Amino acid sequence: MSHTRHFLLGLAALALSVCTANPARAAEPIRIGVAGAHSGDLASYGLPTLQAVRLVVEEINAKGGINGAPVELLVEDDGCKPEIATNSATKLVSGGAKAVIGHICSGATRAALPIYRAAKVLVISPSATTPALTQSGEYPYFFRTIAADNTQAANQVEFALHTLNAGKIAVLHDKGDYGKGLAEYAQSLIEQSGKAQVVLFEGITPGAVDYSAVVQKIKRSGAEAVLFGGYHPEASKLVGQMRQKRLAIPFVSDDGVKDDTFIKVAGKDAEGVYATGPTDVSTNPLTKAYREKFRQAEGTDPGAFFDNAVAAALALTNAIAKAGSADPEAVAHALRTEEVATPFGAIKFDARGEPVGIGFSIYQVNNGQFVQVR
Amino acid sequence: MEYFFELLFSGLTRGSIYALIALGYTMVYGIIGLINFAHGEMYMIGAFTALIVSSVLTIYGLPLPAILVLTALAAAVWAGAYGFTVERLAYRPLRNAPRLAPLISAIGMSIFLQNYVLLAQTPDFVPFPALIPEFAFLEPYGGIVGSSDLVILAVSALVMAALTLLIKYTRIGKAMRATAQDQKMALLVGINVDRIISLTFVVGSALAAIGGLLIASHIGQINFAIGFLAGIKAFTAAVLGGIGSIPGAVLGSFVLGLTEAFATGYVSSDYEDVFAFSLLVLILIFRPAGLLGKAAVEKV
Numbered sequence: 001m002s003h004t005r006h007f008l009l010g011l012a013a014l015a016l017s018v019c020t021a022n023p024a025r026a027a028e029p030i031r032i033g034v035a036g037a038h039s040g041d042l043a044s045y046g047l048p049t050l051q052a053v054r055l056v057v058e059e060i061n062a063k064g065g066i067n068g069a070p071v072e073l074l075v076e077d078d079g080c081k082p083e084i085a086t087n088s089a090t091k092l093v094s095g096g097a098k099a100v101i102g103h104i105c106s107g108a109t110r111a112a113l114p115i116y117r118a119a120k121v122l123v124i125s126p127s128a129t130t131p132a133l134t135q136s137g138e139y140p141y142f143f144r145t146i147a148a149d150n151t152q153a154a155n156q157v158e159f160a161l162h163t164l165n166a167g168k169i170a171v172l173h174d175k176g177d178y179g180k181g182l183a184e185y186a187q188s189l190i191e192q193s194g195k196a197q198v199v200l201f202e203g204i205t206p207g208a209v210d211y212s213a214v215v216q217k218i219k220r221s222g223a224e225a226v227l228f229g230g231y232h233p234e235a236s237k238l239v240g241q242m243r244q245k246r247l248a249i250p251f252v253s254d255d256g257v258k259d260d261t262f263i264k265v266a267g268k269d270a271e272g273v274y275a276t277g278p279t280d281v282s283t284n285p286l287t288k289a290y291r292e293k294f295r296q297a298e299g300t301d302p303g304a305f306f307d308n309a310v311a312a313a314l315a316l317t318n319a320i321a322k323a324g325s326a327d328p329e330a331v332a333h334a335l336r337t338e339e340v341a342t343p344f345g346a347i348k349f350d351a352r353g354e355p356v357g358i359g360f361s362i363y364q365v366n367n368g369q370f371v372q373v374r
Numbered sequence: 375m376e377y378f379f380e381l382l383f384s385g386l387t388r389g390s391i392y393a394l395i396a397l398g399y400t401m402v403y404g405i406i407g408l409i410n411f412a413h414g415e416m417y418m419i420g421a422f423t424a425l426i427v428s429s430v431l432t433i434y435g436l437p438l439p440a441i442l443v444l445t446a447l448a449a450a451v452w453a454g455a456y457g458f459t460v461e462r463l464a465y466r467p468l469r470n471a472p473r474l475a476p477l478i479s480a481i482g483m484s485i486f487l488q489n490y491v492l493l494a495q496t497p498d499f500v501p502f503p504a505l506i507p508e509f510a511f512l513e514p515y516g517g518i519v520g521s522s523d524l525v526i527l528a529v530s531a532l533v534m535a536a537l538t539l540l541i542k543y544t545r546i547g548k549a550m551r552a553t554a555q556d557q558k559m560a561l562l563v564g565i566n567v568d569r570i571i572s573l574t575f576v577v578g579s580a581l582a583a584i585g586g587l588l589i590a591s592h593i594g595q596i597n598f599a600i601g602f603l604a605g606i607k608a609f610t611a612a613v614l615g616g617i618g619s620i621p622g623a624v625l626g627s628f629v630l631g632l633t634e635a636f637a638t639g640y641v642s643s644d645y646e647d648v649f650a651f652s653l654l655v656l657i658l659i660f661r662p663a664g665l666l667g668k669a670a671v672e673k674v
Contacts, residue, residue, distance in 0.1 A: 175644070203644040207603040209391045209589060212384035212523075213638040213646075219517070220377050233499050233595065240594050246517045265501045265595045 027069035030326050032057070032316065033092035033121075034073055035102035035112070037080040046104045048294075048302050049126050049309035050075065053101050055293050056313035066321045078103055082111035089115040097121060098326035101312050104305070106130035113139050122328040124316050124335075126308035131185075134353040141328050143335055143353040145311040145342070147360055152276045153185040153229075155360045156252050159274065160225045161195050163362075163374070164250050170200035170223035172214070172238070174230030182229035182254055199223050206234050215241045218249075225249055231256040235273075236266035243269045250274060255360070263368055270368075276360040279344070280372060281307060287343035311342035311358070315349075380518050381639040382632070387523040389631025391592070393530040394585030395608035396615070396623040398578035401537060404618035405554045405574045407473075411480040412460055413582055414605020415487035416453045418598065420583025421590040422495060424449040425502055432503070442505045449587050450580035456487075457579025461572055484601075491598040499597045502590040522592040529588060533581060534624045540577075541620070550574060614654055616667020625665055629653070 034053050036046035057071045065071060074095045076088035085108035092100055093115060099122040103109040109128040116123050117139055124143040125133075131148045133139065160166045169190055173183035180203065187198050199221040204214055215238070218226060226242070226249060228235055235257040242251065251273045258277035263270045281287045290310045294302040316331070318340040323330035339346040347357035363370040395417055402410045427448040431441045464479040509521040541547040552560040553570045561567050589604070590596045607630065615626025630650055637649035657665065 202642055205643070205647060207600075209593065209604055209607070210384065210388045212387060213381055213635040214643045216377065216380040216384060217639055217643075219380075233597075236499075236595060237593055244516075244520050261498055265499050267501055267594070269594075 027065070027067075029070045029072040030066055030320060031072045031074055031096045031098055033076060033095070033097035033100035033102070035076040035078050035085070035088045035092060035100055035108075036104035036127075037108075038075070038077040040079045042080040042105065045080070045127065045304050046077070048304060048306040049101070049104060049312075051294060051298065052126075052290065052302070052306050052309035053313045055290060055297070056310060056317065060317055066317055067324065071317065076102075078108050078112070080105035080108050082107045085109070085112040086115060088112065093119040093121055099124065099316055099320070099328070099331065101126065101309065101316060103128065106133065109133060113142060117141065120328050122316075122331050124312045126312045127305040137352065139353070141332055143312075143315075143332075143349050143355075145308045145315065145344075145347070145355050145358060146305070147278075147358055148354060149181065150185040151354075152254050152360050153182045154189060155276050155362060156182075156227055156254070157186050157189040157193065159362050159374070160227060160250075160252055161190070161193055164225050164252075166223075166225035166250070167196050168199045168221070168223050169196050169225050169227060170202075170218045170221055171198050171227045171229075172200070172218075173203050173228065174206045174234050175203035176206070176230065178256060179228075179230035179254075183227065186227050186229070204230075204234060204238070206230070211238050211241050212245060214238075215245050215247060218242070219245065219247050223249060226251050228253045228257070230254075232259050232262035232265070236262055236270070239266055239273055240269045252276075252362075258363055258370055260370075263365055263370070270365045273365045274373070275363050275365075275370065277363050277370070279359060279361040281344050284343055284345060286310075286341060290343060307343040308358075311344055311347065311355075314342050315340045315347065376518075377639070381635045383519045383523060384639075385632035385635030386527060386628065387519075387592075387631070388634055389611075389628035390523075390527040390530040391585070391589050391604075391627075392608045392611040392631055393624045393627035394526065394533065394588065395582060395604055396612040396627050397530070397533055397537060397620065398581040398585075399605075399609055400612045400615070400617055400620060400623040401581075402574055402578045403612070404620070405550050406571055407554075407618075408465065408476050409480065409609070409617075410575070410578065411477070411605070412464070412483040412487060413578065414601030414608070415484050415491075416457055416579040416582035416601070417586040417589075417604060418491065418596070418601035419456055419487065420449040420453040420579075420586030421502065421596045421600065422491060423452040423583065424505075424587040424590065425500065425596065428503060428505055438505065438507050442507075445505065446584050446587055449583040453583030453586075454576040454580040457575040458572055460487075460579075461575040465575075466568065466571075484605075488598050488601070495598065497598065499595045502594055502596050504594065505591040506588070522588070526588050526592060529584070530624065530627075533584075534620060537581075537620050546570070546573065610650070610654055614657055614664055616661075616664025619664070619666045622664055622666030629665070 034050055037043050038046045061070050074097050078085040078088040089112035104127050106128040109125050122141040126145050129149045131150045171183050171187050173179040190196050190198050235253050239251050253275045255277045258275035291302055319331045319334035320326050322338045323334040335349045339348045344358045347355050350356055361372050362374050364373045399413050424445045428441055428445045460483050464483045465476050468476045506522040506525050512521055549565045549570050553567050557567050611627040611630045612623045615622030633653050634646045634650050637646045
């Protein structure tokens with residue numbers, strides 16, 4: 001119910017804002033589109049981001065807008081469906097949006113991007129993580145305030161090469177989309193680096209009763225570290241059997257393993273295991289302030305991607321202010337060069353549109369708890 | 375060469391794990407000619423019972439070997455009770471139905487029991503304590519073989535011997551063989567066939583539970599779904615060895631476990647299942663009754 005209501009409210013606001021466009025205003029309003037799933041089964045991803053953008057924009061308008069121009073939001077619900085996302089994009093473009101915050105899902109974002117590219121509209125997504133969106137280089141005006149799927153692998157490899165100084169690395173995965181994707185990316189990064197070699201690359205069968213054969217294989221390969229892409233049930237079995245077979249090399253895994261169940265199940269074998277996980281930002285004052293505002297407005301804790309959407313709205317409005325206009329070339333340049341304070345700390349964007357400063361950290365199990373090591 | 379022995383031992387460990395479960399499968403099949411698809415769930419329920427009992431006993435501070443024995447007893451009794459109930463509810467009413475009907479109700483039982491444990495216990499993985507003590511004499515070989523590997527190997531050999539003795543040399547065993555040959559004739563000579571079949575289920579489930587306890591202690595974690603994959607693999611092993619044959623179940627398990635270990639070691643663990651199941655197909659092409667199964671033996 002409430003999703004529909006939000007959606008209707010959004011529509012109503014849109015209709016109102018169109019009707020009441022006031023010619024007497026000093027400056028032409030800057031129109032920013034917000035697109036994402038605001039109804040349907042994925043609304044829990046889209047609504048917190050919409051609310052985040054509203055909170056930021058209200059604040060800016062209360063202070064007199066960006067360089068004197070008020071910000072106006074155009075809201076479109078794409079239901080996270082690629083076929084609807086193209087319609088939403090067309091509507092936003094024809095409604096005069098200078099920039100769009102969204103879309104939420106990678107599939108919808110990918111479908112909408114060609115339309116924005118043709119219209120030269122800058123897009124900044126708080127949650128689309130498919131690597132190709134930025135890394136293909138096809139969309140020069142696309143940015144995101146979330147780490148891409150393969151950032152974790154990059155972090156793991158960087159950590160294994162430079163902190164653990166491993167020259168021989170065994171890369172394992174659980175044959176699933178997530179685990180295998182990470183492992184393949186890690187493998188190619190290690191090979192590109194030229195600093196280490198992948199001595200073993202294997203998929204293990206999830207749920208198998210015993211992994212000692214693969215553990216013996218790791219041992220024989222002479223690996224100095226193990227990178228594992230997958231989830232905690234296999235990770236705890238692997239680590240347990242590695243320790244049983246006296247293989248004490250470091251074990252580095254992903255956020256599928258950075259879970260308290262892993263520590264509970266693996267017990268003392270979990271000690272010293274490394275895993276990547278989203279950097280903890282809950283102590284950042286900006287994060288606290290915006291989460292508190294959300295709680296006052298909605299009465300609940302903010303959901304997924306809220307912090308990312310606040311960051312997107314802050315980065316975008318800051319860049320428009322610094323650029324002095326909403327021209328996409330100038331705004332993109334400002335996004336890449338001007339640091340902005342967000343719930344993730346100070347961030348800016350690299351040439352491809354990936355956020356610098358938002359990402360994963362390496363955690364290590366220490367006395368039964370994941371502790372951020374870097 | 376050392377690598378070969380390391381792989382050999384991991385193959386034997388896997389094989390004996392499969393054997394512990396496959397023995398129960400093959401015994402039930404040998405007596406009543408029914409594949410009990412809920413057998414994997416008996417293994418899982420045994421592991422959960424063992425977890426609960428061992429946690430309670432640990433609170434009382436008993437020594438580890440005592441905990442192991444008492445827990446095994448409790449798990450066997452409890453799973454045996456489950457086996458008895460399952461037979462009563464799902465198989466006995468279908469005794470004279472077509473062969474497909476009890477097969478379907480067995481699958482239904484398996485799904486029911488998994489979901490029951492999911493709701494009554496937890497959907498998460500829970501840690502299982504290492505109940506098998508570390509043997510000091512194994513210390514120098516720790517990199518190759520652990521104490522739980524040895525215990526599982528020994529227990530599966532022991533269970534195989536005990537089952538063979540039970541079926542060959544005891545009165546109950548005689549009654550079981552008679553039931554396997556011809557249920558009606560067995561009834562006519564005064565054998566309580568229903569009771570013999572119940573007993574078969576109770577023994578099979580108790581064996582699965584002891585397997586569950588030992589394997590969970592080796593792996594260190596359990597959840598409601600562990601019976602499924604283990605059950606499939608053990609079933610494969612039983613078919614490979616010749617379903618209905620007790621030494622065949624053990625042989626089939628070791629062949630399967632060793633194939634998987636050597637496939638992992640010398641080729642890639644990506645392909646362990648490919649090798650295992652290709653082997654099954656090959657063996658069934660050349661020996662349709664399995665390695666030790668003889669077309670007529672299951673009814674003897």
